[in-house]
Every structure is written in structure tokens, then in C-alpha cells.
Amino acid sequence: METRWLFADQLGPHFLDDPGQPVLLIESKAVFRRRAFHRQKAHLVLTALRHRARAGDVRLVRAETYAEAVKEPVSVCHPTSRAARGLVRRLPGVEMLPPRGFVTAPQDFTAWAEGRDHLRLEDFYRHARTVHDVLMDGGEPAGGRWNLDTDNREPPPRGVTRLDVPPPPAVVEDDIDHEVRAELDRWQSDDGIAFVGNDGPRLFPATRQEALTRLRHFVEHRLPMFGPYEDAMLAGDPWMAHSMLSPAINLGLLDPVEVIEAAERAYRSGAAPLAGVEGFIRQILGWRDFIWHLYWYFEPRYRSANELRARKDLPRWFAELNADAVEARCLSDVLAGVRDRGWVHHIPRLMVLGNYAMQRGWRPAAVSDWFHRCFVDGYEWVMTANVVGMSQYADGGRMSSKPYAAGGAYVNRMSDYCGGCRYDPKVRAGDDACPYTAGYWSFLARHERELAGNHRMAQPLRGLHRLTDLDALLEQERLRGSRAP
Numbered sequence: 452m453e454t455r456w457l458f459a460d461q462l463g464p465h466f467l468d469d470p471g472q473p474v475l476l477i478e479s480k481a482v483f484r485r486r487a488f489h490r491q492k493a494h495l496v497l498t499a500l501r502h503r504a505r506a507g508d509v510r511l512v513r514a515e516t517y518a519e520a521v522k523e524p525v526s527v528c529h530p531t532s533r534a535a536r537g538l539v540r541r542l543p544g545v546e547m548l549p550p551r552g553f554v555t556a557p558q559d560f561t562a563w564a565e566g567r568d569h570l571r572l573e574d575f576y577r578h579a580r581t582v583h584d585v586l587m588d589g590g591e592p593a594g595g596r597w598n599l600d601t602d603n604r605e606p607p608p609r610g611v612t613r614l615d616v617p618p619p620p621a622v623v624e625d626d627i628d629h630e631v632r633a634e635l636d637r638w639q640s641d642d643g644i645a646f647v648g649n650d651g652p653r654l655f656p657a658t659r660q661e662a663l664t665r666l667r668h669f670v671e672h673r674l675p676m677f678g679p680y681e682d683a684m685l686a687g688d689p690w691m692a693h694s695m696l697s698p699a700i701n702l703g704l705l706d707p708v709e710v711i712e713a714a715e716r717a718y719r720s721g722a723a724p725l726a727g728v729e730g731f732i733r734q735i736l737g738w739r740d741f742i743w744h745l746y747w748y749f750e751p752r753y754r755s756a757n758e759l760r761a762r763k764d765l766p767r768w769f770a771e772l773n774a775d776a777v778e779a780r781c782l783s784d785v786l787a788g789v790r791d792r793g794w795v796h797h798i799p800r801l802m803v804l805g806n807y808a809m810q811r812g813w814r815p816a817a818v819s820d821w822f823h824r825c826f827v828d829g830y831e832w833v834m835t836a837n838v839v840g841m842s843q844y845a846d847g848g849r850m851s852s853k854p855y856a857a858g859g860a861y862v863n864r865m866s867d868y869c870g871g872c873r874y875d876p877k878v879r880a881g882d883d884a885c886p887y888t889a890g891y892w893s894f895l896a897r898h899e900r901e902l903a904g905n906h907r908m909a910q911p912l913r914g915l916h917r918l919t920d921l922d923a924l925l926e927q928e929r930l931r932g933s934r935a936p
């Protein structure tokens with residue numbers, strides 16, 4: 452049987468044709484010279500690769516470049532970035548197979564997308580559920596409704612600092628973890644390789660076994676609470692009832708199909724309510740596959756789309772994850788989460804980090820690069836539509852119907868941050884003005900022309916015209932410049 456070359460994000464059994472198939476793994480240091488990744492991300496990826504090298508008939512080659520390591524004929528599953536696909540195509544003796552690690556096939560997506568004016572998650576998700584018979588009763592959605600978002604997305608429960616769900620089982624570091632940590636120290640001190648973020652105990656699975664343990668624990672203990680608080684934030688509970696499975700799925704340690712099947716089984720057996728299970732499956736079968744396909748479906752220059760002409764560089768305090776420089780409680784806490792864990796859940800990414808960047812007019816490509824480097828689950832394919840499209844609206848609405856811009860009122864409703872903050876979410880101008888509230892109105896004022904034709908923005912734009920203190924607010928925002936709020 453031919454050798455299967457596995458990229459570092461193709462580590463699970465579903466990337467092989469047979470469990471005994473010989474495997475080639477390549478560890479390249481060059482990747483880490485090119486960009487300053489989060490230290491915990493570098494640790495996770497290298498640890499996972501080296502654990503995989505101990506399982507089965509595997510040859511791990513350490514090389515500066517991939518090209519020098521591939522000496523024999525091999526097959527490889529379609530890689531997850533354009534650069535890697537280009538490399539695979541250029542290397543002699545390498546057979547490229549269709550992609551694995553996603554639920555839907557590229558040709559299915561293309562057939563669905565062709566001829567549509569707008570590509571919307573909801574339409575794709577319903578299509579994918581039907582084709583793959585997920586959460587379906589015959590031809591109808593289980594429970595009679597496709598979308599149970601109205602049952603989910605509640606504010607956090609009042610008077611609690613954390614959700615009443617058991618934490619995921621800790622991963623226990625071993626000799627490989629220690630060896631990688633010591634090596635990264637040497638890379639930093641001897642080779643001048645730079646990282647961002649703090650090192651810390653490994654928080655995410657690096658082996659198939661650890662990933663399966665996390666999956667089972669999530670489905671049994673946390674999935675029942677996933678739905679209602681999916682969009683809520685608590686300062687004392689970074690994980691809420693989220694699965695924290697994205698690093699494991701993106702490393703290829705888990706097949707999204709098995710994750711979806713486990714969640715559906717929990718619903719069918721009565722162990723988890725439909726709303727939460729639907730919400731969770733929507734994330735994986737819907738969002739994850741949708742984002743993956745958009746990476747390939749949109750033209751390569753989509754990555755540098757900048758419809759709102761946002762030209763500012765990231766300020767240093769943000770780029771370097773200096774949470775202590777920030778007084779706004781939500782942003783400080785979320786930035787500290789990125790610094791200390793390389794992971795925060797979806798709403799802090801979208802509504803705290805992304806929203807702040809969009810309001811301030813930071814370059815979408817720089818924001819995208821920052822997310823890619825700073826998050827343990829960040830890969831190029833997942834950046835493009837999530838960051839450029841969804842969070843920065845830099846594509847002018849090709850994948851979302853309106854910008855995810857929001858003021859402090861949103862953060863106040865969906866979190867417990869504002870109570871202890873020195874800013875007031877209701878105040879637009881003056882010393883106590885919430886930077887999100889001020890930033891929201893200034894964003895609308897700046898982009899009124901581009902947003903005027905969007906009926907979902909009609910009401911906010913009417914609100915903008917009613918403001919009597921807009922000039923003072925804009926002047927204050929101008930004076931704030933790129934200072935940490």
C-alpha cells in the first residue's frame with residue numbers, strides 16, 4: 452500500500468485508507484520563522500504531530516522545507532491552503548486525493564452555490580442536512596423547524612459567575628509535551644524565533660484518544676446546556692458550555708461526521724434537547740463546512756478584500772495582546788484570554804475583538820493575520836470568510852447580510868462585563884463613554900453611504916440621524932485614535 456503523506460492538520464484515522472497504511476509526516480521549522488504564532492499554538496501543533504509519529508507505521512522527517520522531505524511516491528489528501536495545494540501540485544510523484552475532514556464535498560457545494568446571488572449559511576445548512584440526512588425525520592427537519600435560534604442565544608443567567616456544567620477533562624502533559632516546550636524555548640533564545648502570547652499547560656487534545664475523551668464528555672455533560680448560552684459571555688467563565696473541540700477537529704484528530712453523529716444520538720436518546728443539538732450541529736455541518744467551501748469558492752483575492760477601505764494598522768497594544776493596557780473590561784478580559792489560552796469562544800471573537808477592529812477601521816488583512824497567528828485553532832482556510840467576510844464585512848456582504856457592528860448595549864445584554872467596567876454602555880460621549888457605543892455610531896457615520904442600500908441597516912441609520920451629539924462623539928473618537936480604550 453502506498454505511503455500517505457499527512458499534513459499536520461490531517462492527523463486522524465479518516466485521512467488513511469486503512470489503519471495500517473504507512474505514513475509520512477513532515478515537521479518544518481520554516482513555518483515558525485515566517486510568522487509569530489501564539490506560543491501555545493506552536494506547542495499544540497508540534498506535540499500533536501510528534502504524538503502521531505508514535506502511533507503506527509510512521510516516518511517523521513524534520514526538514515526545513517516540505518520539498519526536501521518528500522523523496523518517495525506518496526498520496527496526500529487535498530491540503531487546506533492554496534499555498535500547500537500549489538506545493539503538492541508542483542512536487543513530482545505526489546498524488547493528490549479529494550479533501551477529507553469536512554462533511555460535504557466541493558462539487559456539492561459548487562452545484563449548490565452556482566447561480567445564487569447571495570451565499571447564505573441558512574440555505575446551505577438546510578441543503579446539507581437534507582443531503583446528508585442529519586437531524587431529519589423523513590423529508591422534514593426533526594421537531595418540525597430548521598432553525599431553533601430563538602430558543603438559543605439567551606443572555607447569561609443572572610447572579611452566577613459561571614455556568615453549572617462540569618469542566619472538560621484536563622489533558623495530562625507527557626514527555627513529548629515537555630520535549631516540545633524545551634525545544635520552543637531554544638528556538639526563542641538561540642534561533643530568534645518569535646512567538647506571541649503566554650506559554651501555559653496544554654489545554655487542548657493532541658492525540659486521538661484525548662480528543663475522543665473530550666468529545667464524549669462534551670456530548671454527555673455539556674451539550675445539554677450548549678444551546679441557551681451559546682452567545683452569552685461571563686467574565687469568570689471563558690468556556691461556558693462550548694465544546695472547545697475546534698483545535699481537535701482542525702488538527703484532523705476528530706472527523707466532523709463523528710462529532711455530528713454523537714450529537715444527534717444524544718438528541719435521539721433523549722439525553723440532550725433538540726434546540727442545543729440543532730445549534731451545535733449548525734456550527735459544524737453548517738458554519739464549519741460553509742466557511743471551508745467559501746475559502747476555495749471565492750477567488751484568491753477575496754483574502755485582501757477591503758470594501759470599507761479600512762486602512763489602519765493594528766495598534767501595538769492589540770497586536771501584542773497587552774490586555775493590561777486596556778480599561779474596557781470586556782476587551783481587556785477577552786484579550787487576556789487570547790494571551791493566556793489562544794482561545795476564546797465565538798462571541799468574544801466576533802463581537803468584542805472583530806467588532807472593535809471593524810469600528811476602528813483596521814486593515815482586514817492585518818486582522819485576519821492576527822487571528823490566524825494568535826488562535827490555537829486558526830488556519831488560513833478558516834480566516835478568510837470568518838474574519839474578512841463575517842467579522843470585518845470587508846467583502847461588502849457576499850456572505851452575510853449586514854455588518855456585525857454593535858455598541859455597548861449588546862455587550863451589556865449578553866454578558867456580565869459592563870457592571871464592573873469604568874465605562875457606561877449607555878453613554879456615547881464624555882469620559883464615561885463606552886468605546887463600543889461610541890465606536891458603533893462612528894462606524895455608521897463613516898460608512899453611511901455604503902450601508903444605505905441595506906434594508907437591515909435602515910433602522911440603525913435612522914437612529915444615527917437622530918443623534919444630537921454626533922459631532923462631539925466623532926471628535927472624541929478622533930482624539931482617541933489608536934490608544935487602548
Ligand code: FAD
Pocket residue numbers: 692693694695696697698700701731734735738739740742795796797798800801805822823826828829830833834837838841842
Ligand atoms: P463550539 O461553539 O462548541 O462549536 C462547535 C464547532 O463548530 C467548533 O468546534 C467549530 O469546529 C465549528 N464552528 C463553529 N462556528 C464556526 C465558524 N464560524 N467557522 C468554522 N467553524 C465553526 N474557528 C476555528 O476553528 N478557527 C479559527 O481560527 C476561527 N477564527 C474565528 C475568527 C472570527 C473573527 C470568528 C468570528 C470566528 C472564528 N472561528 C474560528 C469560528 C468559531 O468562533 C470557533 O470555531 C469556535 O469559537 C471554537 O470553539 P468551540 O470548539 O468551543 O466551538
